[in-house]
Amino acid sequence: MTLKADTIGRSPIPLTLTRRGFVKMGGTLFVSLAFPAQFSARAAQNQTSLDPTLIASWLEIRHDNTILMRTGRTETGTGMSGYYAQAIAEELNVRPEAISLLMGDTDKTPDGGYSAGFLYGMYNVRKVAAYAYQALLGLAATRLGVAVASLTVTDGIASGGGKSISYGQLVEGQQLDLKIPVTGKPARMERGEVEGLDGLTVSGDPPMKPVSQYRVIGTSFPVPGIPDKVTGKTQWSCDVALPGMLHARMVRPPTLGSTLVSVGEVDKKQFPTAEVVSKGNLVAVVSSNEWEAISAAIFVAVRTKWTDWSGLPGSENLTKALRAYKWSAPAESRGKAADVTAALAGAARTISATYEQPYVRHAPIGPFVALADVRSDGSVTVWTHSAQSQGLRAQIANTLSTPVEKVVVRWLEHSGQYGRTTLGGDGAEGDAVVLSQLTGKPVRVQWTLQEDLAWSTVSPGWVSDIKAGLDAHGRISAVHSAFYSPSGDIRLLGAILAGMPCCTVKPGGWVATEWPYDKIQDRLEEAYGMPKLGANSVSGGLRGNIMRTPGQRQQNFALEGLMNEAAASVGADPIQFRIAHTSEPRLMDVLKATAKAAGWEPRPSPHQAATRTGNNAVTGRGVCIMVRQNAYWVGIAEVAIIPATGALQVIKFTIGVDCGKIINPRQLDRCMKSGVVMGLSEALKEEVTFDTGKVTSTNWTRYKILTMEETPEIRVVQISRDDKGFGGGSEAANAIVPPAVAGAFFDATGVHARRIPLTPAYVTTLLKG
Amino acid sequence: MASALTLSVNGAKQVVTATPETPLLFVLRNDLKLTGPRLGCGMAQCGACSVLLDGEEVRSCITPVSYAVGKRVTTIEGLPAIWAEEKGLSPADADKTLHPVQQAWIDEQVPQCGYCQSGMMIAAVELLAKNPNPTVAQIKDAFTNKPPSPHLCRCGTYAAIIDAVQRAAKAMKA
Numbered sequence: 049m050t051l052k053a054d055t056i057g058r059s060p061i062p063l064t065l066t067r068r069g070f071v072k073m074g075g076t077l078f079v080s081l082a083f084p085a086q087f088s089a090r091a092a093q094n095q096t097s098l099d100p101t102l103i104a105s106w107l108e109i110r111h112d113n114t115i116l117m118r119t120g121r122t123e124t125g126t127g128m129s130g131y132y133a134q135a136i137a138e139e140l141n142v143r144p145e146a147i148s149l150l151m152g153d154t155d156k157t158p159d160g161g162y163s164a165g166f167l168y169g170m171y172n173v174r175k176v177a178a179y180a181y182q183a184l185l186g187l188a189a190t191r192l193g194v195a196v197a198s199l200t201v202t203d204g205i206a207s208g209g210g211k212s213i214s215y216g217q218l219v220e221g222q223q224l225d226l227k228i229p230v231t232g233k234p235a236r237m238e239r240g241e242v243e244g245l246d247g248l249t250v251s252g253d254p255p256m257k258p259v260s261q262y263r264v265i266g267t268s269f270p271v272p273g274i275p276d277k278v279t280g281k282t283q284w285s286c287d288v289a290l291p292g293m294l295h296a297r298m299v300r301p302p303t304l305g306s307t308l309v310s311v312g313e314v315d316k317k318q319f320p321t322a323e324v325v326s327k328g329n330l331v332a333v334v335s336s337n338e339w340e341a342i343s344a345a346i347f348v349a350v351r352t353k354w355t356d357w358s359g360l361p362g363s364e365n366l367t368k369a370l371r372a373y374k375w376s377a378p379a380e381s382r383g384k385a386a387d388v389t390a391a392l393a394g395a396a397r398t399i400s401a402t403y404e405q406p407y408v409r410h411a412p413i414g415p416f417v418a419l420a421d422v423r424s425d426g427s428v429t430v431w432t433h434s435a436q437s438q439g440l441r442a443q444i445a446n447t448l449s450t451p452v453e454k455v456v457v458r459w460l461e462h463s464g465q466y467g468r469t470t471l472g473g474d475g476a477e478g479d480a481v482v483l484s485q486l487t488g489k490p491v492r493v494q495w496t497l498q499e500d501l502a503w504s505t506v507s508p509g510w511v512s513d514i515k516a517g518l519d520a521h522g523r524i525s526a527v528h529s530a531f532y533s534p535s536g537d538i539r540l541l542g543a544i545l546a547g548m549p550c551c552t553v554k555p556g557g558w559v560a561t562e563w564p565y566d567k568i569q570d571r572l573e574e575a576y577g578m579p580k581l582g583a584n585s586v587s588g589g590l591r592g593n594i595m596r597t598p599g600q601r602q603q604n605f606a607l608e609g610l611m612n613e614a615a616a617s618v619g620a621d622p623i624q625f626r627i628a629h630t631s632e633p634r635l636m637d638v639l640k641a642t643a644k645a646a647g648w649e650p651r652p653s654p655h656q657a658a659t660r661t662g663n664n665a666v667t668g669r670g671v672c673i674m675v676r677q678n679a680y681w682v683g684i685a686e687v688a689i690i691p692a693t694g695a696l697q698v699i700k701f702t703i704g705v706d707c708g709k710i711i712n713p714r715q716l717d718r719c720m721k722s723g724v725v726m727g728l729s730e731a732l733k734e735e736v737t738f739d740t741g742k743v744t745s746t747n748w749t750r751y752k753i754l755t756m757e758e759t760p761e762i763r764v765v766q767i768s769r770d771d772k773g774f775g776g777g778s779e780a781a782n783a784i785v786p787p788a789v790a791g792a793f794f795d796a797t798g799v800h801a802r803r804i805p806l807t808p809a810y811v812t813t814l815l816k817g
Numbered sequence: 818m819a820s821a822l823t824l825s826v827n828g829a830k831q832v833v834t835a836t837p838e839t840p841l842l843f844v845l846r847n848d849l850k851l852t853g854p855r856l857g858c859g860m861a862q863c864g865a866c867s868v869l870l871d872g873e874e875v876r877s878c879i880t881p882v883s884y885a886v887g888k889r890v891t892t893i894e895g896l897p898a899i900w901a902e903e904k905g906l907s908p909a910d911a912d913k914t915l916h917p918v919q920q921a922w923i924d925e926q927v928p929q930c931g932y933c934q935s936g937m938m939i940a941a942v943e944l945l946a947k948n949p950n951p952t953v954a955q956i957k958d959a960f961t962n963k964p965p966s967p968h969l970c971r972c973g974t975y976a977a978i979i980d981a982v983q984r985a986a987k988a989m990k991a
Contacts, residue, residue, distance in 0.1 A: 125930030125972050277931035278922045280853035280894040287852045338847055339839045413857045413865050413971050414932040464930035464972050497858040718926055718977055725973025748862040756975040757961035
């Protein structure tokens, strides 16, 4: 990795200890004594956040030429830490192995923000690296007595005039003290709501390395945390233990609306160290011994009395319940209603359909866990795997009525979240702070799987009415979609049940589609929100939340389903039909490349051998596309169905993406394949079931997810472009699966599948007609 | 009543105090600080807690600690030593050699969140001991249909696991 400083494309920022030029550009530079950051498992006392305008808050260059970067964003399992290391290394001209990351601790990271992908997450660290690079060039030029323009930097060693010096030597015993421009406000409670979840933004315009000179981005740099995960060295959030810590297991109400009548007592002979702790409707058993806490909680649960409650429609009546709600104006609307109405009225013909999906959920393998240490002096430390440490911190401070400065949230890796904590909501953290406050001891709350599948937030069920007008040439001239779904709730469950202060929640909804078909000029997209099912219960009912590729995953199922139906209605090949409705070359290119990889031969659906009866397998293929965050996605599914039994197997799935400049091809391949697995799981199996009082899909035999045996051959197509910036590549693969599978189902059977999951029972019902 | 139990874990003798019905998982994690096995479902439905007991995969979340007395318990932390013993590696070589299954998990970049992967690697070690050259269908079968339940991964790393098992199989024959 060698880069000549004068090829960056802009003059480097001039640097001396009091550089007016740099101040004008938003910074100052000097070096001062370093105070190395160190990890401590001790409870933090009144620690304040780092000053985000100081580069030393973000970046620390060590004497051995390794670099620590601090960011509030976290690794979510998609390889984000590897992408960050690559982006930082690229701007600093160091090897990515030299980068280590400190992520998510509110007292040790400066920016906060979502852990929702590279596009949002890399923005700050990449700019910080670019600012620091300019500073380091200036320092090196001074030390080596040469002009900045004559410097070359290789692997963190600056050379010029026959001499060289490493970054580590440049700042040895000191640290960069460079002021950088930062905008935004940190996460906080404002008028009862959690604001500032997107965190702080590093602004200004430091020179960035041009793509043509990239050496690290575009390579399959190994994701840094993997060896430790494989050997058992990673410290997960479930592994943190404090002296004097109590293990807690929660005793939950039998329904979402039950209130506590009386708490069961613990048998001290059988469970000598166990204690029952309760506040409001929050009931738990704590013990210094985890197994005793578990056993005693079961003992107490059967002796605790609750009121009855029924206020849910039952999952089999979900569609009816959504239809029965009196929807008011859309929460968000895009497009011109009058134009669409006129276009639909003037269309040669129209087709319309209703798409729907039951509640599904994030369902990680590891249930929520959290450890809280609430001290009598008001200081609070929480160890979590939340993907939104600062938002969680603001909520905890609000619940405990303590200043936010007294709350520290420490992040560690754990089971995937898939979006369920991105907006600052909790799992076990609310329980843990309440119990720690009540007991005066550090409390570790481990949820059970049953609890997680019943009480964590869910991705709400939805119905979408969608209509297209076609012209005399068989082209779509207008689309109207109306998406209906209950809304979200990021309140802390522990706070809700304990009757402690919570943020407010309002019904809402949003249009998530990034419109892919520019040749369809008239479109109206509406998203309607309604209160949660069971909203009036003491627990808040079925609390909605975002889930991987949120909103767009659902709305794209309806839009792409409609595209497949429209193509079939005019006897067009579904890929040709899509190409006819776009002028975006990137979309056309990835469609063609993916079709080629899948061996797609143009023809209309359904297949001429399509049938809805019989004991023999019928096969079909289907396609869908999606545009999201500067990425163009294509999915092609091939299925085999036995009509008589309803058995549906996905035999092969081909997935293609153009996400601009690809950062790490191998990890992108991993994320695309695993995203397909998650999407297939949703397409074929997943449904949260509930009766009139409670969720009933509370173990892995009732909430079924895809197994290895059900995983088909998955082919991957990647298109990397140097001139289109970066796009979101690691999230959205799941969303392109259900419409492609539904399209393949239609191709095989001639029957449109407008609801998922396509379980054997539902397939049988569909085919019977 | 809690009593002293002697266990053999990753080649070392360990005396722990626990009630006999305490699941092995909590003894490994809380008493012996072996955090490789993790709590998933707590009812033998997912495989995140899997360990080897005399070379056989068991779900430590439902296996009473008393059942492990007199048997060799192996967690992922103990896999390198098993391999070193099998290959007769010198202590110096053993120190820097992972079990081929672990190495394959790194080389194929399998873990995403990684929470289920300890159990996946344990299942792979057991499979490869019984079938050194499994086909893709046999790998899928072992990770799905072997009682008591499928090994579940919510991140969806199944394709990577299949690649890694095949890579490990090659490495173990070399």
